[in-house]
Amino acid sequence: MHEVAELAGVSRMTVSRALNHPEKVKEKVRLRVFEAVSQLGYVHNHLARSLSSNRSNVIGLVLPSLENSIFSQTVKAISDVLRPAGFHLMLAEATDDAKVEEAVIAAFISQRVAGLVLHGTQHSPASIRMLKGANIPVVENGDIPTEPIDMVASYSNRAASRAMTLHLARLGYKKIAFASLANNPRAAERQIGFLEALEEAGHKPDPRRMVAVSRGFVGGTEAIAHIEQSAPDTDAVFCAGDVIAVGALLECNRRGWDVPGRLAIASYDDLELMRHVNPPITALRLPRHEIGRRSAEMLLARIVDRELPARSADLGFEILQRGST
Amino acid sequence: MHEVAELAGVSRMTVSRALNHPEKVKEKVRLRVFEAVSQLGYVHNHLARSLSSNRSNVIGLVLPSLENSIFSQTVKAISDVLRPAGFHLMLAEATDDAKVEEAVIAAFISQRVAGLVLHGTQHSPASIRMLKGANIPVVENGDIPTEPIDMVASYSNRAASRAMTLHLARLGYKKIAFASLANNPRAAERQIGFLEALEEAGHKPDPRRMVAVSRGFVGGTEAIAHIEQSAPDTDAVFCAGDVIAVGALLECNRRGWDVPGRLAIASYDDLELMRHVNPPITALRLPRHEIGRRSAEMLLARIVDRELPARSADLGFEILQRGST
DNA sequence: TTGTAAGCGTTATCAG
DNA sequence: CTGATAACGCTTACAA
Numbered sequence: 001m002h003e004v005a006e007l008a009g010v011s012r013m014t015v016s017r018a019l020n021h022p023e024k025v026k027e028k029v030r031l032r033v034f035e036a037v038s039q040l041g042y043v044h045n046h047l048a049r050s051l052s053s054n055r056s057n058v059i060g061l062v063l064p065s066l067e068n069s070i071f072s073q074t075v076k077a078i079s080d081v082l083r084p085a086g087f088h089l090m091l092a093e094a095t096d097d098a099k100v101e102e103a104v105i106a107a108f109i110s111q112r113v114a115g116l117v118l119h120g121t122q123h124s125p126a127s128i129r130m131l132k133g134a135n136i137p138v139v140e141n142g143d144i145p146t147e148p149i150d151m152v153a154s155y156s157n158r159a160a161s162r163a164m165t166l167h168l169a170r171l172g173y174k175k176i177a178f179a180s181l182a183n184n185p186r187a188a189e190r191q192i193g194f195l196e197a198l199e200e201a202g203h204k205p206d207p208r209r210m211v212a213v214s215r216g217f218v219g220g221t222e223a224i225a226h227i228e229q230s231a232p233d234t235d236a237v238f239c240a241g242d243v244i245a246v247g248a249l250l251e252c253n254r255r256g257w258d259v260p261g262r263l264a265i266a267s268y269d270d271l272e273l274m275r276h277v278n279p280p281i282t283a284l285r286l287p288r289h290e291i292g293r294r295s296a297e298m299l300l301a302r303i304v305d306r307e308l309p310a311r312s313a314d315l316g317f318e319i320l321q322r323g324s325t
Numbered sequence: 326m327h328e329v330a331e332l333a334g335v336s337r338m339t340v341s342r343a344l345n346h347p348e349k350v351k352e353k354v355r356l357r358v359f360e361a362v363s364q365l366g367y368v369h370n371h372l373a374r375s376l377s378s379n380r381s382n383v384i385g386l387v388l389p390s391l392e393n394s395i396f397s398q399t400v401k402a403i404s405d406v407l408r409p410a411g412f413h414l415m416l417a418e419a420t421d422d423a424k425v426e427e428a429v430i431a432a433f434i435s436q437r438v439a440g441l442v443l444h445g446t447q448h449s450p451a452s453i454r455m456l457k458g459a460n461i462p463v464v465e466n467g468d469i470p471t472e473p474i475d476m477v478a479s480y481s482n483r484a485a486s487r488a489m490t491l492h493l494a495r496l497g498y499k500k501i502a503f504a505s506l507a508n509n510p511r512a513a514e515r516q517i518g519f520l521e522a523l524e525e526a527g528h529k530p531d532p533r534r535m536v537a538v539s540r541g542f543v544g545g546t547e548a549i550a551h552i553e554q555s556a557p558d559t560d561a562v563f564c565a566g567d568v569i570a571v572g573a574l575l576e577c578n579r580r581g582w583d584v585p586g587r588l589a590i591a592s593y594d595d596l597e598l599m600r601h602v603n604p605p606i607t608a609l610r611l612p613r614h615e616i617g618r619r620s621a622e623m624l625l626a627r628i629v630d631r632e633l634p635a636r637s638a639d640l641g642f643e644i645l646q647r648g649s650t
Numbered sequence: 651t652t653g654t655a656a657g658c659g660t661t662a663t664c665a666g
Numbered sequence: 667c668t669g670a671t672a673a674c675g676c677t678t679a680c681a682a
Contacts, residue, residue: 001675001676002675010652010653011652011653011654012653012675012676012677013652013653013654013676013677014651014652014653016675016676016677017651017652017677020677024651024652025651025652026651026652029651029652041454041455041458043431043434043435043455043458043459044435044675044676045376045435045437045674045675045676046435046436046437046676047372047375047376047381047436047437047674047675047676048376048658048674048675048676048677049675049676049677050372050658050676051370051372051373051376051658051659051660051674051675051676051677052657052658052675052676052677052678053658053676053677053678054658054677054678056372058415058436066397066400066401066404067397067398067401068397069394069397072391072392072393072394072397073392075391075416076391076392076418079391079416079417079418083417083418088415088417088432088433088436089415089416089417090383090413090414090415090416091400091404091414091415091416092404092408092413092414093401093404093408106368107413108413109368110368110369110370110371111371111372111383111413112370112371112372129366130366130368133366133368134368216597217597217598217600217601243598246598246601247601250601250602250603253603254603272541272542273542273568273571273598275542276542276571276572276575277575278575278578278579326659326660327659335668335669336668336669336670337659337660337661337669338661338662338668338669338670339667339668339669341660341661342661342667342668345661349667349668350667350668351667351668354667354668369659369660370658370659370660371660372658372659372660373658373659373660373661373674374659374660374661375660375674376658376659376660376661376674376675376676377659377660377661377662377673377674378660378661378662378674379661379662379674651682652681652682653680653681653682654679654680654681654682655678655679655680655681656677656678656679656680657676657677657678657679658674658675658676658677658678659674660673660674661672661673661674662671662672662673662674663670663671663672663673664669664670664671664672665668665669665670665671666667666668666669666670
């Protein structure tokens with residue numbers, strides 16, 4: 001910056017101003033500065049800027065998993081809101097483990113991120129203490145927590161799961177099974193919603209119809225195998241996560257089970273795939289994109305505009321009834 | 326840090342040393358410092374550290390698209406190598422547009438990233454100038470460029486495409502079509518490989534059998550429609566990207582076309598899905614995970630160990646012959 | 651509108 | 667092994 005200032009014949013302060021608040025510098029001077037900048041190939045040091053001004057332009061995002069394509073929509077939406085505002089994204093994986101999340105949050109606070117998006121909604125006391133102590137805006141994403149740390153942009157896993165189960169009940173299915181991923185706080189909420197709906201519909205819950213399966217298509221294969229073995233009279237299965245529903249459908253095709261005649265299948269997320277298999281799979285349209293957009297907007301409102309936006313946004317969901325039920 | 330130093334009864338310098346090089350501080354003092362740190366809930370400021378030491382612990386990653394699940398494997402692998410080394414990941418999208426990439430690179434250099442991973446291999450002269458000027462290690466990823474900026478960890482799109490096409494020719498297919506995504510430098514390389522292979526196999530290229538399609542499953546539908554209209558005697562189609570092959574297979578199923586009897590289908594990437602549809606789809610196993618791992622390792626070797634690692638790694642690929650061909 | 655001085659929180663360097 | 671001092675490159679606050 002020193003050299004730029006010399007070449008432009010101004011002080012470093014004027015260079016700084018020309019870069020950050022161009023309107024506060026006379027046009028002639030501004031142009032001279034820009035000229036010098038490009039001539040020297042000068043690159044502004046945002047590190048020094050952040051340190052000095054105590055404002056950073058980096059947002060941290062903590063995801064449960066980097067491999068799950070479900071999150072790519074959210075990441076994309078966050079990035080799309082952040083970029084035009086001049087903000088950048090740091091990404092980390094917490095694997096739904098509170099200890100890992102703690103380390104990641106500490107690292108992000110060390111980097112002085114301007115705000116944080118957490119997909120997880122279960123945090124260790126130490127994480128919460130750090131977050132509150134850091135005094136930065138935080139948005140939680142993966143579910144609607146009972147005690148938000150700060151802001152929330154999500155839908156309710158429980159409500160979504162309950163709604164889909166009731167939908168199946170209303171369609172006349174009497175023996176509904178539930179397949180979900182193990183060791184996942186969101187899956188646990190979905191199970192609660194499922195059980196609530198069963199009760200509401202007057203169905204008796206049956207542990208034989210509850211199964212935890214692996215991630216990926218194979219999870220669907222496992223679900224069907226379990227149903228055949230433990231509860232062959234099941235007439236519908238709600239696959240509450242990932243691509244399990246597709247795996248289940250493909251397995252039914254393989255076995256020659258008619259869908260939905262022999263077994264109806266409903267999915268949680270509405271991945272593009274759900275519309276393309278045969279029959280297309282009934283699914284929940286979740287606001288994955290909207291969650292990202294709103295999260296980023298909420299953070300920017302606090303950081304840039306110093307507003308106090310609504311602390312919580314329940315972005316809802318929608319049931320897409322298709323041929324599989 | 327000041328307060329920590331006071332509470333521990335040492336200078337700030339000693340606190341700094343206890344944090345960064347614990348072995349250089351007497352155990353007794355070190356423990357006192359750590360005690361003070363946790364008592365005060367002190368969080369080290371990495372910004373100031375980076376500024377002062379002129380070393381950052383952030384790596385920038387530039388992807389062509391954040392929505393494409395293909396990249397999640399690479400991101401995951403990079404993150405897994407970086408985390409234990411104490412490095413963090415910044416993510417940005419360049420949409421295969423050199424101008425956007427330029428802005429993203431400038432932003433990352435502004436943030437003083439310690440190294441950069443670029444999935445794209447076509448860069449504007451300005452980008453290249455910035456990158457060389459910044460004097461940081463760079464790994465290119467998406468293809469094997471003819472003029473690497475610095476290091477490369479990839480496979481060759483052209484070679485992979487050529488190999489798969491030759492594979493189809495060897496299987497006896499005579500009228501092979503090629504479906505790919507438009508406006509994508511990697512797709513262009515794949516097309517070259519395809520044409521090379523045709524020539525090598527003694528087939529005459531036929532423009533009626535070349536089609537650019539949309540992203541997603543619908544691309545496959547488009548490919549089949551194009552084949553039926555323009556070149557119905559086609560006996561195999563190589564779907565060179567995304568999930569096009571699955572879309573094509575589903576469309577064939579819908580039309581009652583036998584696969585591979587009426588039309589053989591080969592895919593580029595081997596997504597999990599390829600193994601689960603019926604028939605399973607012949608595909609290229611690309612080293613998506615390995616690319617991420619090697620990229621991160623190459624960067625760390627340069628940044629942390631100050632080694633000069635091999636400048637280029639061709640990570641190869643593999644043909645997975647399955648029922649669809 | 652521009653410049654001066656002080657300081658952001660850390661580490662490199664050198665002395666003790 | 668520890669401490670004093672001067673940076674790192676920028677911005678805030680104030681003065682001109």
